[in-house]
Amino acid sequence: MTRLHRFEHLRLAQAFSDYLTGQKVKNSIEHSEFSYEIVLDDERQLPIAEQALTEFLANPTQSKYLSASWESGNTNSAPEQLSYANTDLFSNFKQHAGILTHSLFIVCCVIYGLIAFGVFNPLNSFLAFYQQQPFDYLQSWRFITPALLHFSLLHIVFNLLWWWQLGGIVEKQHGKQRLLLLFLFSAIASNLAQFFVVGPYFGGLSGVVYALIGYCWLFGQLDKSSRVQLPNGMFVILLGWLVLGFIDILPANLANYAHLVGLLAGLLLALVCHKLKL
Incomplete structure (x- = not known):
């Protein structure tokens, strides 16, 4: 596995993760106490992921990123992190x-x-x-x-x-x-x-x-x-x-x-x- 980038906010991490999934780049999100880290399953896909990351960080509000989760229908990505964010107090x-x-x-x-x-x-x-x-x-x-x-x-x-x-x-x-x-x-x-x-x-x-x-x-x-x-x-x-x-x-x-x-x-x-x- 290859660690790509750390995000401070889950929504940004999830949007980018879903976009990568749509680009056939297998990945997951690992949660630490202060960040959400994108981890690639296959190191050979690192150049594609890095290029996508550069574009994402330049303009994360583009419609293709905002719609990525809907298009992927992803409800299982990073289950631990999502459950962590949505559990009650x-x-x-x-x-x-x-x-x-x-x-x-x-x-x-x-x-x-x-x-x-x-x-x-x-x-x-x-x-x-x-x-x-x-x-x-x-x-x-x-x-x-x-x-x-x-x-x-x-x-x-x-x-x-x-x-x-x-x-x-x-x-x-x-x-x-x-x-x-x-x-x-x-x-x-x-x-x-x-x-x-x-x-x-x-x-x-x-x-x-x-x-x-x-x-x-x-x-x-x-x-x-x-x-x-x-x-x-x-x-x-x-x-x-x-x-x-x-x-x-x-x-x-x-x-x-x-x-x-x-x-x-x-x-x-x-x-x-x-x-x-x-």
């Missing part, structure tokens, strides 16, 4: 990620609900980071559990959406053990950094989220064929938010050092895993 949520991603998502929601209803004060709870040194290692969970605490709806929505999106990719492609390692490593590292630089009063999954951002972006750069990836444009935008947090112009109190160290932890883990071919 709950099915999409469930299928995108695995048990670890979903479990931590639910745990964070439950804890936030308890905080919102005033059941306990998060910063003085058994889930908060240590308030002083030396650390009591009999309560070592405190190195990790601040990542589960969120203090506003915007805070938890932002973190959990990225956790589900990127954590789901890592768990599906690299396994739950890799995601667990990334979570533990980045949570401990980012929490320690925030404590030593700023103090003990912080919480949130943002350090882990930035670790996922760094891991997915760098792994995708090191292995172009990997489905674990993050587009350069999205990486730059999220890096910009990190910088804005340090400039202190955002209308929120951010754990900036947790974000930075989490990002570095994710980049480091991606590099090590790639080098060790894990």
Whole structure:
């Protein structure tokens, strides 16, 4: 099989795929988290497909492309991708990620609900980071559990959406053990950094989220064929938010050092895993 081109939108990919089929070029669509890739069944047809691609990209709205699906009567092409795009919201949520991603998502929601209803004060709870040194290692969970605490709806929505999106990719492609390692490593590292630089009063999954951002972006750069990836444009935008947090112009109190160290932890883990071919 030969990989021809990646489209960001399913409709464009499907239209071009159907047009190729009409030209007797056998192909399929492979779906990754951020793109739809045209794959040729027969490498000998690559010159024909490349010429067709050049013409398609120059003017994808031509009637011959818009009518290609109707003419081919194609209802079976790329069934996984089409079903993925058309499933209901709950099915999409469930299928995108695995048990670890979903479990931590639910745990964070439950804890936030308890905080919102005033059941306990998060910063003085058994889930908060240590308030002083030396650390009591009999309560070592405190190195990790601040990542589960969120203090506003915007805070938890932002973190959990990225956790589900990127954590789901890592768990599906690299396994739950890799995601667990990334979570533990980045949570401990980012929490320690925030404590030593700023103090003990912080919480949130943002350090882990930035670790996922760094891991997915760098792994995708090191292995172009990997489905674990993050587009350069999205990486730059999220890096910009990190910088804005340090400039202190955002209308929120951010754990900036947790974000930075989490990002570095994710980049480091991606590099090590790639080098060790894990």
